[in-house]
Amino acid sequence: MNYTRTASMCLRIAMRRVGGTSHIFSTSVSEQEMIKTLVDDLRDKDCSTVGTTLELHKPIAYGELDHLDSPQADAAHLEHVRTEVDSLFSRLPLPDDPMKTALEPSGREVAEQEGWDVLKEMVRERYHRSIALRAAEKARIEGVMKRYQQATDEPMEPDIPKGATSTEEAERIRRRIEHMKLEIAQLEKKLETADRFNN
Structure with a gap:
């Protein structure tokens, strides 16, 4: 009969390792000490059933056939x-506070x-950073829109250089407006991309 294996299995079921140590229920009794004690008890009890001879009997083998009787x-x-x-199990040491030991999370947890x-x-x-980027982008777009609105609302006094015609000045203004529209479209596209990223 493998006494060490039997004692180890019982201890694995009953003990709970805390903090990565091998002490039973965080007491001063180590797993090795408890296994040795249980092995000695099992060996003494098994030898006492066969007298003083060195031959060990096998109670498990007999027990497997008892149900046939x-x-x-x-x-x-x-x-x-x-x-x-x-x-x-009655020989296993108990912790000072069993409830605290049972509720205490393991090292893995x-x-x-x-x-x-x-x-x-x-x-x-990441969420806060995306909110800050979105707010900054929104503020920049609002600033561009404000400048664009001011440029379109205020009457423009043509600053026609010497030798320039009114047609050339109108073409220059149109190019400026088209450039501002393109810039606004690019900023709106960036804002849509930022919204999709945040969602």
Whole structure:
């Protein structure tokens, strides 16, 4: 019978590692010490059933066939197993504050929460940056529109240089207006791109 494996399985079910240590329920009792104690108890109990001989008997092998004898034998074997398990678990040390230990997050849960916090902070920073860029772009477009409105509303006093005709001045004004319209269209396109990026 593999006593070390049996004791280790019981401890894995019952113990909870906290902070990456191998101490049971954060007490001073380590996993190795508890396994050694349980192995010694199992070996002593198993040897006591066969007297002083060095030959170890195999209770599991016999127990697997008990149910062929009678339901009473099967029930007795099940009760024996439960008693042995309860005895093993009763030897496990308990923490000073069981509720706090049970509710305390494990190392893996803490690492996952830290990762989510970093991700949320990155998303929040990106969102605020996009809002600032959108506000700056909107302010710039409003400034251009204001200048364009002032240029179209105010009466233009033609500054015709010497030797220039009124037709040349009108053509110059039209080119200026077309240039301003093109600039406004480009700014509106940038604003639409920023809106799609934010959404």
